[in-house]
Structure formats: C-alpha cells, structure tokens
Amino acid sequence: QSALTQPASVSGSPGQSIAISCxxxxxxxxxxxxxxxxxxxxxxxxxLMIYDVSNRPSGVSNRFSGSKSxxxxxxxISGLQAEDEADYYCSSYTSSSTYxxxxxxxxxxx
Amino acid sequence: xxxxxxxxxxxxxxxASVKVSCKASGYTFTSYYMHWVRQxxxxxxxWMGIMNPGGGSTKYAQKFQDRVTMTxxxxxxxxxxxxxxxxxxxxxxxxxxxxxGSFYVFDSWGQGTLVTVFS
Numbered sequence: 001q002s003a004l005t006q007p008a009s010v011s012g013s014p015g016q017s018i019a020i021s022c023x024x025x026x027x028x029x030x031x032x033x034x035x036x037x038x039x040x041x042x043x044x045x046x047x048l049m050i051y052d053v054s055n056r057p058s059g060v061s062n063r064f065s066g067s068k069s070x071x072x073x074x075x076x077i078s079g080l081q082a083e084d085e086a087d088y089y090c091s092s093y094t095s096s097s098t099y100x101x102x103x104x105x106x107x108x109x110x
Numbered sequence: 111x112x113x114x115x116x117x118x119x120x121x122x123x124x125x126a127s128v129k130v131s132c133k134a135s136g137y138t139f140t141s142y143y144m145h146w147v148r149q150x151x152x153x154x155x156x157w158m159g160i161m162n163p164g165g166g167s168t169k170y171a172q173k174f175q176d177r178v179t180m181t182x183x184x185x186x187x188x189x190x191x192x193x194x195x196x197x198x199x200x201x202x203x204x205x206x207x208x209x210x211g212s213f214y215v216f217d218s219w220g221q222g223t224l225v226t227v228f229s
Contacts, residue, residue, distance in 0.1 A: 001172065003154065034214035038155070045205065045219040046155065052213060089155050093214040098171055099145070104154040 004029065004090055004102035011108040017078040020105045022090035023071060028100055030071035034093035037066060037075045041086045049088075050075060077107070085109045112136040114206050114220035121226045127194040130223045132206030139187035140164035143209035145216055146180065146191045148202040156202075160209065163189060196227045 005023040012018040022029065022037075029035055035053045038046035048057055050066040053073060063078045073092075077084055090102035117131040132144065146158040159170035161180040168180045174193070182189045189206060204223045207216035 003156075032214070036215045038216070040155075045222060046207075046216070048210075048215055048217055051210065051215040051217075057217070091155075091157075091216070097169055099157040099160070099214070101147075101155040101157060 001028075001094060001096065001098060001100050004092060004100055006088075006090060006102040006105045008103070009106045009108065011110055012077075012080045013110045014080055014082065016080050017076060018080060018107065020075045020077075020088055020090075020107070022073040022075070022092075022102045024073075024092055024100070025071055027096070028092040028094040029068065029073050029090075031095050032093050033068070035066070035068060035073040036091045037064075038089045038091065039084075039086050040089065046089065080109055082109050112208060112218040114208065114218055116204075116206060116220040116223045119224040119226070121228060122196050124197055124227055124229050126196050126227075127192055128196060128225050129190055129192040130204050130206075130225070132189045132191075132220050134163075134187045134189070134208070137208075140184060142211055144180075144182075144189045145207045145209060146178075147205045147207055147216065149205070149222075150199070150202040153202075158191070158204075161189060163187075193225075196225075198227050198229075201225065201227045 037050040040046045053068045054066040113135045115133045161168045163182045179192045206220040208218040210217040
C-alpha cells in the first residue's frame, strides 16, 4: 500500500486560507468517506482534526474544513493563524481493510 | 478521560526484538480497537496494524506481516506490539492509537515510545 500523496509544504500569511490536497486511489480515498486529517506540532502527538472527510470533532476550530472529489481529499484552513503552523497528515481506510497515511504537509505561516 | 500510557524508550541491537506496551484507561478497553503507528525521525506516519482487544483478532500492514505481533492483556487493559528482526530502519517513535469506534479514525494517541536500533 503506497502512501497517499500530499504536497511537502504549503504556506500562507495570517488571515489567508490555504488548502492541502491528499491524493490516493480508487482503493482508498476514492472508495470510502473514511478520510481523516491530523495535525502534529513538533515533538507532539498527532491530533484528530477532521473525520469522515468533512466532520470536525468537538473542540476543533471551524476554521478547519474538509472535502473530497474522486480520489483526492482536501483540508482547508481559513483565517490562518500562527498556531496552525504544524505538519498535517491525511489518512484513509482501504479496500484491504487496512489504513494508509499521507506523506505529510508542513504548513508555514509567513 | 481516555489515557494511553506507553512504556519507555528502548535501545536494541540489529536482529533483536522489541515489545512496546500501551496501557489504556478512562474507557472500556475491550470496546475499542487499537492501532499501532510509527514515525521515523523526520518522517511521516506509518500504519502498522490494528487489534481488537475484545476478541484478540489482528490485521497487520503487509510490510510488517512477518515481523509484528500484537497481543493484549484484558486484566490490565494493556496492549502490546512486538517487532522482531530489528534493523536500523526500524528506529522510530511507536504510537498506540485508539480507533474511533464507528468512525475510521485514530481518536486518542499514546505519548509514543522511541525505539532506537543501534549496533
């Protein structure tokens, strides 16, 4: 199972919106609505930000939103803030009953 | 609240095995599956496998199929991950992560265990 493809880095100025893509195949991202997103600050454990493509867990800011089209999912961060600077990973359930993560994206707030 | 507390850092020689533990509290241990995920230094997250603490069934990533074993002790609400035939590329932080029940997510994470493979 190959990792899902994400851009290595994305940057934006405070207040701007950015989007991170997550491209898989018809056996993972394209097959299910079981795509989730995780935020990881340096030296910290990952934190669930989005589940089932577009749902936010309790306590996660509504500045974070998710969507999916075909084999590509996306995470959008609106009103970018300094605290959003972190690594972000997507994950998907697969047709083999396994899970796969994305390659990870470093978000930089300029 | 959900807590997953992992065992401490390990240093192993190539060819050895390592067994990492993850003690769960704050919820019914047998009601939620548990994943293991690893992260090599400066690298991304990699899914290793999942275990049903209730029935003991497991599903491993193909990459680790021959080297990983996940077990549990329901009396202490602890899950274990053993990785054998260690090589330098196995140097990583190993996380246990609770499955989200009816949601296909990793909703709570252990603090991570650094395993260093060093000759």
